[in-house]
Amino acid sequence: MVGRRGPMSSGWPGKFRGCGYRMTVPRQAIIEVLQKTKKHLSAEDIYMEVHKIFPQVGLTTVYRTLELLTDMGMIYKFDFREGRARYEMVEGLKKEHHHHLVCTKCKRVINYTEFIDEEIDFLKRAEKELSKKYNFEINDHIIQFYGLCDKCRVSK
Amino acid sequence: MVGRRGPMSSGWPGKFRGCGYRMTVPRQAIIEVLQKTKKHLSAEDIYMEVHKIFPQVGLTTVYRTLELLTDMGMIYKFDFREGRARYEMVEGLKKEHHHHLVCTKCKRVINYTEFIDEEIDFLKRAEKELSKKYNFEINDHIIQFYGLCDKCRVSK
DNA sequence: TCTCTTATTGAAAATGATTCCCATTATCAA
């Protein structure tokens, strides 16, 4: 492992510049926070995390960056019906990919990976056909089930 | 067609009472508005529509009823990333069933019905297995694609 | 390395959908 460039020389700055955007300190920090967690973070969560390292970064910038990343198709934006959005890094349609079971009462979110192969298969075909037919540039998708978790069913 | 009870004698009041809820004028009106349209209505849309007939019905009640109906699994609640939710009657997993392609720029929503049979097949199996495995009572699901429509791609 | 263009930023104010509060009213089982 000589001449290494570090595991994180990554392609982010390139991707950004390729789209005509600039790579900045706040953006780096936000991407890193998202990369380091497996949780579904809210804008506020991310803001607080970034704030530990770069206290000057503002919440507005976090929102703006999240919108940018979502539009670029690099993060997923989720609506778990809590009144706030949550975000997660796109890890590619490969391993780690999961979907959600959302409890509409306690807001608990269960990640599930069953059927993922089937789902991916289905999604790929759907995306291909739909984007062609409707001339749509698809860069994000949601599959989600809403209901009541075991605990909330009982106390209903 | 003698002795008819009218096409709308329906089972709504029964469903409500069966769940321990009461059938009221505002609830009737809200359900009717949702049944009469094929559009995706926002709470405000529904409020204005109901208001034409029953001006005394308040926006708060509309929100409360929509939450109730969503929890009962009788309407779908959608997030088209406009900053407001939209609702649609569940017509059963049969005809008329569709999913959405959402333009994240102009907020245009395209209903598509391709793959619906496949989707329903997949969804049914998934719901069955997942609800068993995680002891979840599933009463709603979302499949949605986000991206840029033809017009917004050009002007990007 | 320095400069200039302009994308980006941050603070504070604004926005706007949704929820909360609570006194009043209406539903419906008995």
Add this chain to the structure above:
DNA sequence: TTGATAATGGGAATCATTTTCAATAAGAGA
């Protein structure tokens, strides 16, 4: 018909997200 209580509505409160705008910083080109 009546009583227990579910449901209502108006307005205030909440709170996530956006907007505004002057100041700052990225990075292409000299």
